[in-house]
Amino acid sequence: MSLSEHAATSARRHIAVVGLGSIGGVIAGTLHAAGRHEVTACARRGIERLIVERPDRTIEARPRVLTDAASADIHDWVLLCTKAQDTASSAPWLQRLCGHGTRVAVLQNGIGHVERLAPFVGPATIVPTIVYYNGERLAPDRVRYRRASDYDFAVSDDANGHAFVELLEGTGMQILVSPDFxxxxxxxxxxxxxxxxxxxxxxxxxxxxxxxxxxxxxxxxxxxxxxxxxxxxxxxxxxxxxxxxxxxxxxxxxxxxxxxxxxxxxxxxxxxxxxxxxxxxxxxxxxxxxxxxxxxxxxxxxxxxxxxxxxxxxx
Ligand SMILES: NC(=O)c1ccc[n+]([C@@H]2O[C@H](COP(=O)([O-])OP(=O)(O)OC[C@H]3O[C@@H](n4cnc5c(N)ncnc54)[C@H](OP(=O)(O)O)[C@@H]3O)[C@@H](O)[C@H]2O)c1
Missing domain, CATH: 1.10.1040.10 (N-(1-d-carboxylethyl)-l-norvaline Dehydrogenase; domain 2)
Known part of the structure; x- marks a missing residue:
């Protein structure tokens, strides 16, 4: 990789995490603690701080927290971490956060991520993921992370999958890039x-x-x-x-x-x-x-x- 390519891939991104539950709390706290990007948590109620309990250490993070979609603006990445049935109710967030250059990573179980999200993200690009880690919300501002298999995520072996891997560099999260997502x-x-x-x-x-x-x-x-x-x-x-x-x-x-x-x-x-x-x-x-x-x-x-x-x- 050339120096200019490296500079391009290691740029500071603005990331919005929508849904601050078990999975969203872990990824928001972990990304914020890694310090490479600006992290905004989009939640239904405010918190002062976010504690992530891990087997090796406890992280205390203080990401920016928004509780009103009207105050959100376009971000480089959106990590959608609501349950699948709450996708439609997340539409006001997605509408404000998504622009032409936005990638929306879907941290939800199931298949058909692209079809599920397409009506809500306008011109943004959808990045399906499979989440393997175990997240547990212990309190509104406290979650527990446990690794449940060799990998925390799987993504497709394509440009969007690789961009997700790059985004999570420095977090310690293990990501499988799969040719058969x-x-x-x-x-x-x-x-x-x-x-x-x-x-x-x-x-x-x-x-x-x-x-x-x-x-x-x-x-x-x-x-x-x-x-x-x-x-x-x-x-x-x-x-x-x-x-x-x-x-x-x-x-x-x-x-x-x-x-x-x-x-x-x-x-x-x-x-x-x-x-x-x-x-x-x-x-x-x-x-x-x-x-x-x-x-x-x-x-x-x-x-x-x-x-x-x-x-x-x-x-
Ligand atoms: N937990 C796991 O270990 C695990 C593992 C693999 C995959 N998954 C998948 O990951 C996805 C997320 O699951 P989860 O366990 O993290 O669920 P969860 O703990 O219930 O968290 C979902 C969060 O989304 C929030 N939310 C819902 N609608 C919203 C809206 N309109 N605006 C803002 N926030 C909204 C909820 O807010 P409130 O707190 O206000 O209700 C909640 O904090 C699911 O598809 C699940 O199957 C979970």
Whole structure:
């Protein structure tokens, strides 16, 4: 790389992080602490500081925080860190933050990031990512980061993916640049689409997958989803479903899923962007998905129902 190229890639960027929850809190605090860029957090309520608890150290960051989209202006990068179902409600932020040169990195689970974001970002460029790290919001101004696999992110092996890698230089975040982003996104989706609604519907943590009956159901649903993934162009191996099913029994039995926690908290879940994405892709490719459809329908009904465990629900 020539000196001028290096100067161009190491420029200070203005980054807006929209959604200061588990994933957004970690990335906003980590980027701000790395000190290479100007970080603005776009949140629904203000905070004085942001604490990121990591296994190796605790970071205290003080990024600029905006709570009113009207006060935002065009940024070089937007990192969208809301849940998928909150994409539309983030539109006022995206409208103010996005210009011709803006890149919008989507830090959301699922597939179809470009299609989901396109109506909201005007002329900006959409950069899909897969998030692998585990984030947990402990308080409005405190999050916990845990590495959950070898990589924190995966991006496509293209100019936008490389720009994302450059943006995160100096943060210590590990990023996989993949020539087959679609397959990686589908692999993560398979597990989320099947496992998450089962924990949310049964109100049980990962231990629920250890029973034999449940294992058989999970395997059938995963095989159904894997067939859709292959039809959609993902290179999912023949034994992917059985490997994922086995993997589920190795997770700590007391670990929850985001859908499980959303249901407990009475928040609408991401089921449409996850299980719904499998069902929709099945329809596009004319592959029947009865088990995924069942999980989707039950989960949508659960989302619309009362919050479990609240005494006022018991009449
Ligand atoms: N958590 C993980 O370990 C993990 C791992 C991999 C992938 N993911 C994916 O990452 C994405 C984000 O998940 P998360 O766990 O970070 O969710 P989260 O903890 O619920 O955080 C989402 C944040 O978005 C904010 N938000 C929602 N609508 C907004 C709006 N209109 N304007 C501004 N802020 C808004 C929420 O604000 P309020 O606080 O005001 O509600 C919340 O702070 C999801 O797609 C998830 O599946 C998560």
């Amino acid at each position: 679609k397959t990686m996104a589908w692999r993560k989706l398979l597990l989320n689409a099947v496992a998450n609604p089962i924990t949310a519907l049964t109100l049980q943590r990962q231990g629920v997958f250890r029973g034999e009956d449940m294992g058989a159901l999970v395997l059938s649903a995963l095989e159904e989803a894997a067939a859709v993934a292959r039809a959609d162009g993902a290179r999912v191996a023949d034994d992917e479903a059985s490997k994922l099913r086995a993997m589920l029994t190795t997770f700590p039995p007391d670990a929850g899923t985001s859908m499980y926690f959303d249901r407990l908290a009475g928040r609408r879940s991401e089921v449409d962007a996850l299980t719904g994405a499998v069902v929709a892709a099945g329809e596009r490719h004319q592959i029947a998905t009865p088990l995924c459809r069942l999980l989707l329908t039950l989960m949508r009904a659960a989302d619309a129902g009362p919050i479990p465990g609240l005494m006022e629900n018991v009449k």
